[in-house]
Amino acid sequence: MSEWILTYEGFDPDQEGLREALCTLGNGYFASRGAAPESQDDDVHYPGTYLAGGYNRLTSESAGHTIENEDLVNLPNWLCLSFRVRGEAWFDASTAEILSYKQQLHLREGLLRREIRFRDRDGRQTLLRSRRLVHMALPHLAALRLELVPENWSGEFKIRTAIDGRVVNNGVARYRSLANRHLETLTIEAVGAESLLLKARTNQSHIEIAEAVRTRVFSDGEPLRLERDTAMEADYIAQDFCADVTEGQCVAIEKTLALYTSKDKAISEAALEATSDVQRAEDYPSLEASHLGAWEDLWQRIDLEFAMQDDSQGERMQMVLHLYTFHILQTVSPHSLYQDLGVPSRGWHGEAYRGHVLWDELFILPFLNLHLPVVTRSLLLYRYRRLRKAREAARAAGHRGAMYPWQSGSNGREESQKVHLNPQSGRWIPDHSRLQRHVNATIAFNVWQYYEATRDTDFLCYYGAEMIWEIARFWAGTATYNPQRDRYEILGVMGPDEFHDGYPDAREPGISNNAYTNLMVVWIMNQATKLFDLLPQDRSADLVAALGLTESERQRWRDIARKMLVVFHEDGIISQFEGYGRLEEFDWDGYRRKYGNIQRLDRILEAEDDTVNRYKASKQADVLMLFYLFSAEQLRELFGQLGYEFNRETIPKNISYYLQRTSHGSTLSWVVHSWVLSRSRRSGSWDLFTKALDSDVADIQGGTTPEGIHLGAMAGTVDLVQRGYTGLEAREGILFFNPRLPQRLQHLRFQMVYSHHPLAVDIAQDRFKVTVSPTCRTPLQIGFRQDVVEAAPGTTLDFEI
């Protein structure tokens, strides 16, 4: 067990999908175009690799419904590297006798290593070692090195290297009836003595993808010049060659890939660049060295080190946190800069949600803000570029402003499904998830969080303010004034809790006055109003003119901020939505006894011809999201400005109420609830934290991790350590801390940036220290609980907790 290595030993067919998802290699650039997901069983056959932003309309006529979906696109598979002993069949791990098997994902180095010892029918025993990387410094390159050692024989190996363009999307079982082939091959070619090229094009979006590979063979470190036979089939090109080996001697095969797409900048043409790059690439050891250097830099910026009472448990926890951080960096990294990339829900390799962008960035960007704020900026620009489509969507729905979609496709349009399959009942169910308009609050919230963490006024001026104002405008149009109540209401939406998409027996979908949505809107109105003072006057005037913002609109924003409705039921319990209090209590114990895992209660009840809409039962209790996103002080202000009471008891009371009525059907649920508890009940928080920590590694949802990682939950878990336990909050030019480590956690240390200044944070149970880098240009305002201190460059503040 190491805190930096994820190890699997031996075959476990039940775990293959999970292992594959967790051991995916990529980098911000490459992952989004050509990550290299792992094989099911050996180094020989691999599933394809992926390109996001490709776009395909899939049609399934199942149950008479049409599903239109944008899709992730498989990239041509470059990993194909087969071998066989002369006279034998190509090595196949599923039929060979495996003597030992070990697979390790080295998180610090971004390397996948494998070691297999096997024996063939004639008793020939061979050791196979491989290492592989997707380069973190050279965004277009990936490389693998395979070593073969005949342990008790001499003879001839035959080796085949190939690029396979016949890849399909088959990662998600229930999508398999949909169109799954998204590439057409344009050219296949052998280039020079050592390289192969395959160029393909996505069939709808017409993105060209060029992959060039170079394969070299070494014996005892010396390059071998071998005759090669090139074979081409449709969408496939391979080269075969033979190497003589003697017992104990190591034959090493290095395969290097260069990948370019037609979307790349500073290129002439994708195939030319890929070919030139791969021919020029250094050998595997040099590539690995520069790759490690880049990872080292990244870890230095981003790692959270901690110490626990129990060292062995600490090591495992640290490993899982490293794994999650690693996956964040696989998906978004400095290589994402200036790419047109959003944050996909399930990583780039996960085929569930087909690469669509949902609201997961709510859990990811606040984490990135403190380490790689330029990456956040780049991801927010992805949204900014789709502001026009969001405006069109709002207009089409009869509103002004911008309405971002729940599932955002390539050009920013709504790609949420309209029906989905309940595997439990086999029925196609209407899907109203597009009513989750709260994704618009996510975007506004993230713009603001980025601003608070960086004080990047330029970003606000040219992008952020426009997004916030247009989103505020949309909500101002969606909110309706109810004169009886003298309150504004938001009707016909869904909150993050997907169990409630309507009232039982109502004809129209949607629920009214979702507390989470309504309060986020109040917060947005506040920030939208603050922006007028925050932007330089001339810029503010320009933007107001360009958007045609009127004084009466601003007046309405201020009015909504004072008169939005929040519904309560019982004593001080915030209703998840209006009418929640009148729903029936659910028989949790009875159903748990009957079904065991009831996380997907919605499916269970639908299969029973019932509906979860009838019950006080949440997949994820979205009232609690408020306690996740806002501090108690902020909530007191928000409720206060609306004239509602919010006292010391409100938070614990609501937590306890909703936790009893939650199935935790979403991986995000563990994170949110654990975070919320971390501020009140430390021990309860710790239990949920360890659940959240395990959610992907142990695949607690039962089968969905192999469809892709849960990136939001992973980032949220890491961020719980970083911001939840530290009470870290950037607000109005001050960086606040309010640390409170769980009892089991003895010590926590990390590097961060705030407003472009590097800081080091060091927290123990009873001490809190923060060091401002001597390279800062100005003193920083640091808040410890309520006290604010000015910290000069080069100084360390030291507080007793």
Added chain:
Amino acid sequence: MSEWILTYEGFDPDQEGLREALCTLGNGYFASRGAAPESQDDDVHYPGTYLAGGYNRLTSESAGHTIENEDLVNLPNWLCLSFRVRGEAWFDASTAEILSYKQQLHLREGLLRREIRFRDRDGRQTLLRSRRLVHMALPHLAALRLELVPENWSGEFKIRTAIDGRVVNNGVARYRSLANRHLETLTIEAVGAESLLLKARTNQSHIEIAEAVRTRVFSDGEPLRLERDTAMEADYIAQDFCADVTEGQCVAIEKTLALYTSKDKAISEAALEATSDVQRAEDYPSLEASHLGAWEDLWQRIDLEFAMQDDSQGERMQMVLHLYTFHILQTVSPHSLYQDLGVPSRGWHGEAYRGHVLWDELFILPFLNLHLPVVTRSLLLYRYRRLRKAREAARAAGHRGAMYPWQSGSNGREESQKVHLNPQSGRWIPDHSRLQRHVNATIAFNVWQYYEATRDTDFLCYYGAEMIWEIARFWAGTATYNPQRDRYEILGVMGPDEFHDGYPDAREPGISNNAYTNLMVVWIMNQATKLFDLLPQDRSADLVAALGLTESERQRWRDIARKMLVVFHEDGIISQFEGYGRLEEFDWDGYRRKYGNIQRLDRILEAEDDTVNRYKASKQADVLMLFYLFSAEQLRELFGQLGYEFNRETIPKNISYYLQRTSHGSTLSWVVHSWVLSRSRRSGSWDLFTKALDSDVADIQGGTTPEGIHLGAMAGTVDLVQRGYTGLEAREGILFFNPRLPQRLQHLRFQMVYSHHPLAVDIAQDRFKVTVSPTCRTPLQIGFRQDVVEAAPGTTLDFEI
């Protein structure tokens, strides 16, 4: 005459090319993809429009030489809009009887307007009015409106609207023997009731270009529903329809274009987006209104207003300055942001140099720094993305660091021709212009200037420092130490003066110790060394490690900065290069008598079997570039650190020496010399300034403006007013002014930004005022000559000159 309108009346075949170049419409996004250059003679047939970044290998076997060149690509022509009176031929301005003709480029509005009155064989008299724009707020749109009024007849018009993909590059006569067709059509299609679509692809770089047009007809403001006949030919799609008109009634045709390429972000597929955009576009009047709003914002940021003694001369000068500024904004604008665009020498529509990027940004970016620094940043990132290619080029030449090419093509590789044609002799001459390594100094200089103007340390940290250090490294490797002299030398290069590409009778091309190059290298070594202190320590350490910069390299940089050779001849005259002093004096008067215009002396002499390399004769005296780029104080320091004398006399003495030995064969020459004189001899400066001001409008080079504008000269001319006459200089956190208006200029006012803060500058002959915007967050350091004052936000500083 208006200071905002460029008017041409009547036909002048000699002026058509010039008119076309100067009246080109575009915007930063659009121009680089589909600017709309003007027609030779009417609204009917237009030359194509252009796409940069396309890339074509052209082969000319002329004289047994092969020329390989990357090329600008013509875009499908969307402007095709023909009409005819029933029974007549299509209107053709070259055969019709033109009663009056007026063409106006409205600079403030970014509109081209035209009015033609003509009569056909049967005496039918018709008025034709058109207005056209390339939208400055909606980067993908362009629109035109054509109005036809039958003045003395009634009957039927037949109208044809089309997209023509059969475009070729034919703007430059001497390139016409090269391949000139760079597009293949992918689809042509009529879409819906009103629109046409043509999608094409560049034949080498495989960039897809989709153009969709919508054509609507109105009579007295009411839309007409007309039957349309669609006709398709190879690479061409048209629709014909008829409209009945009565005498005096106006028929208006509105044609709107949406253009997307496969390189665009936030798209699904280019043709889908173009079609959806054009169908959704507002009508012409609304588009014009939002277009004007965007131009108004731009002019507010960028305009230089001045008053002269002579109002009418002032008006013309102001018009020309507006024209030049307008052209800068046609080429680079806020729409260039996040595009992969560099600064092409001849604008996007000019075919000379085929869209390659040379060193013109030296004259353009310093101007943009003070108005649109984000655009500068974006243009510098274009260079940063090509750093890798520059490294490869250095390595291939046996050097470390980065060697940017003289003519940079799509992916950043060298695209300078190896031979060129002397039209005077008809001979193909070896072309050594790639030896102009000083382009590397341009890039380093511009990074630094951008930093000084914005204090954008982040840019330095992540991009700028790496470029400067890699360029310093290259020069450190190129410079050779001469122990006899105890000096470093740079051999075998060319300076900006292209008349001298070698020594007469030398076997190898290149000259030694070009003073401009050597001193720029000294300056680079200084800045490269300063950077170590300027960057935050951790970032500096990371970068040093990533680049593998050693202490001995840094030592060499410091050594070069003290021991670079500068050669002098006669008394205090800086030799343009080593050996210049020994060249023969040229018979200027004799040749002027013999040839008249001797700007291209090189061609004249080559045709006489002589060579300009033998003479003290410059196309552009590059020693004087030093006085252009650096203030006298800076030069005193630079020469001082090398141990050379630089006194009060050095500048005037060298100016006077070199001005007598210059042919002004480069349009940049007028700017540089006028700038240099502005600091010493005001009257001489004014004369050269008026020459520079006329260089494009009057096409003083005799025929090259029609091949494209001279963007560097245009920007330099405007910048001479902005920085030359004001002595404006951002240095080490202080914004210095040292204003000195020419006698004829009474008053000068402009808005600018410095370090993100807006300022207003107001200069008269005897007063200088600068107002710091109240929206500034911190006070600014303002220098007036040697005195530095702190200016609080909202205050005006007022000085007597």
